[in-house]
Amino acid sequence: MAIYLGFDLGTQGLAAIAIEVEGERRRVVFQRSLDFDAEFPRYGTDHGVLPREDPLVAESSPLLWAEALDRMMGLIATEGGFDLARVRAVAGSAQQHGSVYLNHTAGGTLAGLDPGQPLEAQLHGIFTRKASPIWMDSSTAKQCAEITRALGGAEAVARLTGSRAFERFTGPQIRKFEQYDPAAYRRTTTIHLASSYLASLLAGRRAPIEPGDGAGMTLMDLARKAWAPAALAATAPDLAQKLPPLVASDTVVGSLSPYWVRRYGFPEAAVVAWSGDNPCSLIGTGLVAEGAIAISLGTSDTLFGPMEVPRTDPSLAGSVFGSPTGAYMGLVCFKNGSLARERVRDAHRMDWPAFSRALRETKPGNGGALMLPWFEPEITPDVPHAGVRRFGLDAGDGPANVRAVVEAQMMALANHARWMGVSVRELRATGGAAANREILQVMADVFGAPVRQLKVGNSACLGAALRAWHADELAQGRKPAWPDVVAGFVEPEEPAIRPAPDRAALYDEMREVYAAAEAHALGKGPHPGEALAQFRSRFGTLR
Numbered sequence: 356m357a358i359y360l361g362f363d364l365g366t367q368g369l370a371a372i373a374i375e376v377e378g379e380r381r382r383v384v385f386q387r388s389l390d391f392d393a394e395f396p397r398y399g400t401d402h403g404v405l406p407r408e409d410p411l412v413a414e415s416s417p418l419l420w421a422e423a424l425d426r427m428m429g430l431i432a433t434e435g436g437f438d439l440a441r442v443r444a445v446a447g448s449a450q451q452h453g454s455v456y457l458n459h460t461a462g463g464t465l466a467g468l469d470p471g472q473p474l475e476a477q478l479h480g481i482f483t484r485k486a487s488p489i490w491m492d493s494s495t496a497k498q499c500a501e502i503t504r505a506l507g508g509a510e511a512v513a514r515l516t517g518s519r520a521f522e523r524f525t526g527p528q529i530r531k532f533e534q535y536d537p538a539a540y541r542r543t544t545t546i547h548l549a550s551s552y553l554a555s556l557l558a559g560r561r562a563p564i565e566p567g568d569g570a571g572m573t574l575m576d577l578a579r580k581a582w583a584p585a586a587l588a589a590t591a592p593d594l595a596q597k598l599p600p601l602v603a604s605d606t607v608v609g610s611l612s613p614y615w616v617r618r619y620g621f622p623e624a625a626v627v628a629w630s631g632d633n634p635c636s637l638i639g640t641g642l643v644a645e646g647a648i649a650i651s652l653g654t655s656d657t658l659f660g661p662m663e664v665p666r667t668d669p670s671l672a673g674s675v676f677g678s679p680t681g682a683y684m685g686l687v688c689f690k691n692g693s694l695a696r697e698r699v700r701d702a703h704r705m706d707w708p709a710f711s712r713a714l715r716e717t718k719p720g721n722g723g724a725l726m727l728p729w730f731e732p733e734i735t736p737d738v739p740h741a742g743v744r745r746f747g748l749d750a751g752d753g754p755a756n757v758r759a760v761v762e763a764q765m766m767a768l769a770n771h772a773r774w775m776g777v778s779v780r781e782l783r784a785t786g787g788a789a790a791n792r793e794i795l796q797v798m799a800d801v802f803g804a805p806v807r808q809l810k811v812g813n814s815a816c817l818g819a820a821l822r823a824w825h826a827d828e829l830a831q832g833r834k835p836a837w838p839d840v841v842a843g844f845v846e847p848e849e850p851a852i853r854p855a856p857d858r859a860a861l862y863d864e865m866r867e868v869y870a871a872a873e874a875h876a877l878g879k880g881p882h883p884g885e886a887l888a889q890f891r892s893r894f895g896t897l898r
């Protein structure tokens with residue numbers, strides 16, 4: 356029976372999954388994750404991010420990612436519990452936007468890796484930039500403004516690429532690199548995304564980029580799924596020569612290189628183009644047709660759903676990426692996800708059970724106490740400098756702060772997803788915090804819709820494995836329909852977490868108050884004091 360492998364390079368760790376498929380028989384046979392801070396302490400990362408003085412800069416190490424991939428392949432070989440010869444194809448998911456910069460020696464090094472030596476030890480000479488900027492970086496406001504100006508304004512950029520120029524997107528990051536270290540930029544022969552870099556390590560050659568992840572670069576013409584010459588010209592010189600080609604998401608880009616075959620005994624299985632974690636999660640949550648949305652509660656909180664034709668967000672807060680199905684996906688991304696929840700948990704010396712208890716023991720609406728949870732600069736809305744705001748909320752009141760951070764996150768998700776125009780009948784929840792039913796209860800109440808957990812918690816990793824299978828079927832001349840590919844893996848768990856009917860009016864009103872507080876904090880509206888007082892007079896007694 357065939358086995359397909361999926362990897363997920365997250366911000367804080369690397370995960371892998373193996374699925375077994377034959378006809379109607381589908382099951383997960385192996386799942387494992389490696390935490391960067393705990394398992395690879397010599398890199399000195401904090402939650403997967405290298406220490407930096409400038410709070411706007413966020414970088415990680417491409418060597419760490421390679422070492423984690425090597426360790427994971429070894430674990431699959433020794434602890435997978437299946438005959439490696441059964442592995443037919445491998446695909447991956449990676450945190451989006453992050454980039455890796457290689458010199459002219461990379462091709463030869465990757466093709467000639469010595470299976471007797473660890474991978475990481477052989478890669479030191481291939482980089483023109485030691486650290487990789489990642490999606491949490493918000494240091495490129497200047498470059499975003501320059502690119503936006505050159506392309507005729509933010510609306511024009513969004514029309515062309517699916518998103519306005521965001522600071523974390525790869526194009527502005529490349530421009531910054533070229534401006535700060537033009538000599539190293541000139542020495543760079545290939546600029547990879549984290550996804551295409553890891554696919555290259557597996558295939559032993561330069562792997563292409565696919566449109567799901569390519570759309571997060573401010574460099575791709577979304578409608579044509581091709582590099583946009585005007586965007587490349589607005590970003591950095593000679594960029595066209597440095598970018599790998601764009602290929603369809605279901606492309607087999609090579610096979611596992613001799614390194615993996617000889618070092619661990621893998622077969623020459625197909626390596627399928629890697630994609631971003633959000634596009635892979637779309638598949639792993641079973642969202643292969645328009646009309647439903649999922650929320651991923653991970654290092655970033657994201658809300659996403661499939662789109663047949665791209666509709667861009669008039670407020671320019673959201674993004675449109677390619678879907679691995681060949682269609683599109685809408686996405687809203689929040690930087691203050693799990694790390695903000697952790698900050699509140701830690702500030703009040705709680706563990707996760709105590710955090711959940713705090714949610715159970717506090718009342719919906721929090722008696723009109725409100726938080727803007729900007730522990731880090733925020734992506735949605737655009738908040739360039741960190742700063743938590745509290746309205747009627749005592750910073751020392753642990754349980755109230757727990758409810759405030761979760762209610763704020765859910766209201767922000769709901770408010771900023773309106774542009775996608777999807778009437779939410781049901782939500783699928785994924786990511787680490789989706790295991791927490793109390794958090795999902797707040798989600799259900801705020802959205803006024805049932806929330807379903809999924810059997811496989813890491814939907815990005817599962818989505819990668821399903822993409823491997825789908826591409827392998829195509830390569831053999833079959834035409835598997837996406838609903839058949841995901842069937843048996845993505846059915847939500849029963850029972851759903853249902854919204855309490857008496858909370859609908861409360862959260863409808865509270866979402867308006869939250870929007871007013873947000874607008875005020877951004878200098879776009881009056882103090883929400885009056886709106887809050889009205890809300891408290893109607894719902895405050897619930898405390």
Ligand code: XUL
Pocket residue numbers: 366449450451452490523571631632633653655657686688
């Ligand atoms: C999406 C985004 C994050 C990263 C990390 O635009 O920046 O979701 O993909 O998960």
